[in-house]
Amino acid sequence: MLKVDGVSTHIGKIKILHEIYFQVEKGQIVSIIGANGAGKSTLLNTLAGLYRPTSGTITLENDVISGYPANKVVEKGLSLVPEGRQIFSNLTVKENLLLGMFSKYYKEKKLAEENLTKILDMFPSLKKHLKNLGGNLSGGEQQMLAIGRGLMSNPKIILLDEPSMGLAPKIVYEILDTLMIIKEDLGTMVILVEQNVKAALKVCDQAYVIDQGRIIINGTRDEISSNPQVISAYLGIKSAGA
Amino acid sequence: MSKLEKVLYGNRLKPFLFLVGLILMLPFVVKSSYIFTILILIGIYSIVTLGLCLLIGYAGQISLGHAAFFGIGAYTSGVLTTSFQLSPWLALVIGMVTTFFIAYLIGIPILKLKGHFLALATLGINIIFYILILGLNQLTGGAAGLIGIPSLSLFGLPLTDKLFFYFFVWTAALLVLLLSLNIVRSHVGRVLRSIHDSEIATETLGVKVENYKVAIFALSAAFASLAGSMYAHYITFVAPPTFYITKSILFLIMVMVGGAGSVWGAILGTTVIMFLNEIIRFVGHTYFGISGEVEIVVYGLIIILIMMFLPKGLMHVISKPIQKLKQKKKVKIKSHKDMISQKGV
Secondary structure: OOOEEEEEEOOOOOOEEEEEEEEEOOOOOEEEEOOOOOHHHHHHHHOOOOOOOOOEEEEEEEOOOOOOOOOHHHHHOOOEOOOOOOOOOOOOHHHHHHHHOOOHHHOOOHHHHHHHHHHHOOHHHHOOOOOOHHHHHOOHHHHHHHHHHOOOOOOOEEEEEEEOOOOOHHHHHHHHHHHHHHHHOOOOOEEOOOOOOHHHHHOOEEEEEOOOEEEEEEEEEHHHHHHHHHHHHHHOOOOOOO | OHHHHHOOOHHHHHHHHHHHHHHHHHHOOOHHHHHHHHHHHHHHHHHHHHHHHHHHHHOOOOOOOOOOOHEEEEHHHHHHHHOOOOOHHHHHHHHHHHHHHHHHHHHHHOOOOOHHHHHHHHHHHHHHHHHHHHHHHHHHHHHHHHEOOOOOOEEEEEEEHHHHHHHHHHHHHHHHHHHHHHHHOOOOHHHHHHHOOOHHHHHHHOOOOOOOOHHHHHHHHHHHHHHHHHHHHOOOOHHHHHHHHHHHHHHOOOOOOOOOOOOOOHHHHHHHHHHHHHHHHHHHHHHHOOOOOOHHHHHHHHHHHHHHHOOOOOHHHHHHHHHHHHHHHHHHHHHHHHHHHHHOO
């Protein structure tokens, strides 16, 4: 279980996140939705240790992970797939994946090979590109690679920052399907940050709406999908009340 | 063979043997002592550019201050052997270790900077070093320089002999090349290239990016220091202008011309620029009657042209046809195999 307890984050002098509370239960996909500049990416980066929270604590299965740098957070079992994929375009697909196991690579080379086969079974389209450079893949394949790289370290929770960015609708749904596989086959918790609210609400169990650094609405998928405020503001449909 | 393969894996063996052959052959062909001196300097500068290539081409960090580290090596050797009568070999090692730590300490704050800011910070280091060697004139001889630096000798062989020194320098350069090639291939090399592509993504994979950046910066500085010490013992005289930012820029041009993406490019670029340097001087002097640092103007033009037409450097031009040839061979072999298997059926 991941528990975020009253986390605030400042970037420079500006307070971006205002006392955020939420939690992810085992085997859940949680969506965080919101407009541009709402603080979604800041929240993920704070969880991953790229920013330090100015107050509050983050615990992953009774282990406090807030206040540690990003490289330690990964070792504790949290993996971030950053916004815009950030594939290493000058490295081959295999090298990209192996770097995902960086923290354990020297000690457990066997495990690295095992994980590599596991990830390639999950994303068969990467198999044929193993020796190609990451930069030569298509957008969808790059996103698969980024997710695969994030899964190489056997994380307890994986954070995805806008995986649908710049992808065709069909591919977006393919990627969301793989999230279901991650959840069901690996039992990994998933936090999905999305602007594509419709898509995000299709796969998640729980959703949080974030606005100006505050969580304004939360609930299960069905609750959020039927919330009039969400419908009018994020789904673009005029609700009966509005 | 397996041990050799570990160090000189796959397709690296042939070019390496070619380079060794070339180095062994050149003394028999080159009779002019002037050109021989240039070959020695190419060896010395190659050590610097190899380190710089790891830093720029692989880790993606720029340095416009490597002449300072080159200078720290040269002056440590110079001062320790003249004022303190230390063994040149010991001085060389002390120089390398000192430079490594100095670069490590400087690297911690400045490698947090990126792009132009990092370039300016490293430029600043070079200027500070230049002012220091000018100012500390009791130790360094100030603007007049440091004279009477002893030559090296190895197992009783005096390395004042150009031929011996040539082999000594190139052995060192080849060892640095081997080390660089192996760093590039190792897991560390993979991390460095990933830092080049995306620091954030690398960090989120659990890599302490700063440590790697600082370590490769310090290592490349130590290479520069090694080269600096050799330079001091070869020329037996050091003076501040040799270690000014123009030299740093020259090192950078060598790496860019050869191709920062390849370790071999560093040696190629150094060779090309060193000979070009002499050609420009010769042509400028005899045909145009110009003396002084005309080469600077040409370098500017070279940078622009390389950036426009050959951003991957000369190494890319050379390696591309070779790779195509290899691919054709592969296809031929494959089709041949297919034919045989079809006949078999």
